Amino acid sequence: MQKTRLYFIDIARSIAILLMLEGHFVDNALMDVYRDTNNDIYNAWLFVRGFTSPIFLTITGIVFTYLLIGNNHLEYFKNNRIKKGYKRVVELLFWGYVVQVYAFHVLQCIGIGILSILILYGIYKAVKIIPLWVYFFFAGTIIFSSYIVISSWPKEYYWPESAPIFIQNMFHGKYSIFPILPRMGYTMYGAMIGVILYTYKSKVKEWSFILSVFLIGAFLYFFLKDLLLILDGIFAHPIYHLYKVDWLYECLGMVLIILSILITLEKFIGEIKPNLFLKIGQNTLTIYILHMVLLYGSITGFGINRVIHKNLTPWQIVPATICFILFFITLIYYLDEIKLKLDFILKPIKKLVNKLFYIKD
Numbered sequence: 001m002q003k004t005r006l007y008f009i010d011i012a013r014s015i016a017i018l019l020m021l022e023g024h025f026v027d028n029a030l031m032d033v034y035r036d037t038n039n040d041i042y043n044a045w046l047f048v049r050g051f052t053s054p055i056f057l058t059i060t061g062i063v064f065t066y067l068l069i070g071n072n073h074l075e076y077f078k079n080n081r082i083k084k085g086y087k088r089v090v091e092l093l094f095w096g097y098v099v100q101v102y103a104f105h106v107l108q109c110i111g112i113g114i115l116s117i118l119i120l121y122g123i124y125k126a127v128k129i130i131p132l133w134v135y136f137f138f139a140g141t142i143i144f145s146s147y148i149v150i151s152s153w154p155k156e157y158y159w160p161e162s163a164p165i166f167i168q169n170m171f172h173g174k175y176s177i178f179p180i181l182p183r184m185g186y187t188m189y190g191a192m193i194g195v196i197l198y199t200y201k202s203k204v205k206e207w208s209f210i211l212s213v214f215l216i217g218a219f220l221y222f223f224l225k226d227l228l229l230i231l232d233g234i235f236a237h238p239i240y241h242l243y244k245v246d247w248l249y250e251c252l253g254m255v256l257i258i259l260s261i262l263i264t265l266e267k268f269i270g271e272i273k274p275n276l277f278l279k280i281g282q283n284t285l286t287i288y289i290l291h292m293v294l295l296y297g298s299i300t301g302f303g304i305n306r307v308i309h310k311n312l313t314p315w316q317i318v319p320a321t322i323c324f325i326l327f328f329i330t331l332i333y334y335l336d337e338i339k340l341k342l343d344f345i346l347k348p349i350k351k352l353v354n355k356l357f358y359i360k361d
């Protein structure tokens with residue numbers, strides 16, 4: 001059976017990785033004097049940057065789960081997507097700690113997110129009673145809700161208390177850049193959306209579906225905080241407050257609004273042929289690793305941040321950011337040629353890794 005490809009997901013991935021490149025570069029290079037929250041342009045930049053990682057994490061859950069359940073008829077360990085999933089988890093954890101050995105960053109968060117999807121999918125396959133989306137919905141809700149408790153902790157309090165530092169960083173540690181609690185909630189909700197998209201793939205581009213996605217997103221973004229404040233007043237707990245999770249759901253709501261807009265664009269454009277823009281979103285790991293090396297000096301110890309760190313004016317930062325992004329677009333354009341020239345190294349490594357994970361070539 002031919003699989004239905006939803007190109008708006010690929011478009012969202014490309015948008016997310018380009019926004020990440022822009023966001024990291026500007027945040028690293030902009031002079032402190034221009035970080036003025038009274039400036040509308042700076043506030044607009046902060047607004048966009050605020051939902052970049054939620055897009056990235058949510059789309060990860062959508063894509064992985066959408067592809068995973070495409071082989072739902074297969075037994076768990078006979079599903080090649082399961083094996084590729086565990087391989088991806090190892091890759092993400094490995095590269096995450098290579099590029100930033102002391103911190104728990106977005107790659108590790110995505111890796112643990114995919115691992116959680118694989119585990120929950122395994123439970124679903126074994127139990128076969130509860131619908132798969134329900135597992136992911138409750139996982140996302142519980143993870144987001146954990147922030148009600150975590151937000152009450154002092155910044156210097158690290159949890160689990162007696163655990164090693166690298167474990168604490170996964171949850172609430174000194175170097176918790178993208179902790180599982182609550183960030184992984186986006187991946188779980190993404191997985192839930194992936195199940196829904198696959199289940200109703202023939203109806204995704206119908207106006208009723210698009211409008212539903214938009215309205216749910218609008219509710220989460222514009223109205224959920226008011227509801228949480230009302231509920232918070234009813235429960236009236238002196239320490240734990242429900243409204244503190246509002247920013248998590250606001251970002252999720254914005255992701256849904258963006259997805260509804262992208263679905264609408266695809267509906268009007270029609271079939272989208274493979275192109276460079278989509279290819280960017282299909283090589284996010286490569287882009288992420290290389291941008292960490294180039295910008296922050298991961299692995300090499302020297303990055304361009306040594307020269308530009310909080311040293312550029314807005315007039316300088318615009319062309320510099322464009323050049324930074326164009327470098328990666330050019331890289332992706334020539335990526336197949338580069339891989340072909342490195343095939344004598346990459347092919348044996350891929351073959352060995354696939355053999356370790358029992359993946360059929």
